[in-house]
Amino acid sequence: MNLIAIETSTRLLSVALWRDGALIERRRDHPNGGSELILPWVGELLAEAGITLKHLDGIAFGAGPGGFTGLRLACAVAQGLAFGADIPLAPVCSLEALALESGAERVYACLDARMNEVYSAAYELVAGFPQEILAPAVTPPEAAPLPPGSGWQLCGDGFVAHGDALSARLGAAIASRRTDLLPTAAAVARLAAPRLVRGDGVPAAEGAPLYVRDKVALTTAERLARGGVR
Template identity: 40%
Template sequence: MKLLALDTSSEGCSAALLINGSLTERFALAPRGHTRLLMPMIRELLAEQGLAPAELDALAFARGPGSFTGLRIATGVVQGLAWGLEVPVVPVSSLAAVALSAMETLNVAEGDGLAIAFDARMGEVYWGCFQASEGLPRLLVPEQVCAPASVSLPSVITGSWYGAGQGWQLQDQMPQALVATMSRLDDTLVPRASHVARLASHELAAGGGVSAAEAQPVYVRDEVTWKKLPGR
């Protein structure tokens, strides 16, 4: 299996290539550099492995939630490649990608809970709750966008809870009883293509994947309030 995965859903920009279990990645923190960096990353990864795009078996991308502009960049690149190559695409939750990263960096045990938060701007966070299950994060309730003061945890977890994602930098606005529940926190983690690739490989093995036309971003927030600048 030769899988190319992309992520531009946050200030991080990354591409990863998973070939028969071997993973290579390019990653950079570049809030306004996604368009400039992504294609060179893809070309470098393919050249490093001596692969032509036509040899890829599947594509994956972080489908959100996250930066609206960033999500459109990765979606556009993946759709363009998938149309030409006629390969399946696996859209992967950006929150799940960070949950998988947190499972490794925070030493999360089987059955423990992961509360993932991204800063959604406009006084809100993207919020997702997962359970560590057989080495993967399993979504417990639908992902949502809400005020930090409105976040909550499902009651199904009997083990420990761990928090991750840059939305936890707003923890002073969250219910303090919920914050106190967390065994450990990492408010620096952002989605990475390497974790997108690993989640996508499991999805493909289970028969997942969609066509280029069906590879769409998931914004979670249905409405966006635009504030016009004076004179605009």
């Protein structure tokens, strides 16, 4: 199984090549843009492995939730590659990839959604893979969904932006925090590979971002109501 994975839902941009369980990756912290990096990285990884697009069995991408521009970038590049090679796509939830990146048994994945909101989901690790406990949602941090029980590791940059509100909301449910972790293409590839083996990929035309939020921007009145600025 050979696949390329792309993850650009946050400021950490990455591309990975999976070859029968072996991974090579390019990544960079790039807060703005990054479209000029993705295709060159794909070319570099293929060249390093001595293969071409025709040797790939699928393309995976971090579908979100995350930054709208980043989600559209990953989806568009993945679709273009998949169309060109006539291979399936494997969209992967970026919060699930974050949970896998953590490696903890119970993960509360939480990313800053801006607009005074967070993206969150909860997963338990079963046989090495995250199983969804709370579906991805976007809420103000003080209304973040509560995971059942305790012993959860909070991962992602949501706590960096909204630490006080999340601490008050989640309380004793959170046993530890990994605010340095973000979704990676390597994690996306690890999640996508078994899905493609099972034939669970989708045609390139059916690839789409997982926005969760259906509104890109708030009006001035809405920003002020949420404690924002003009």
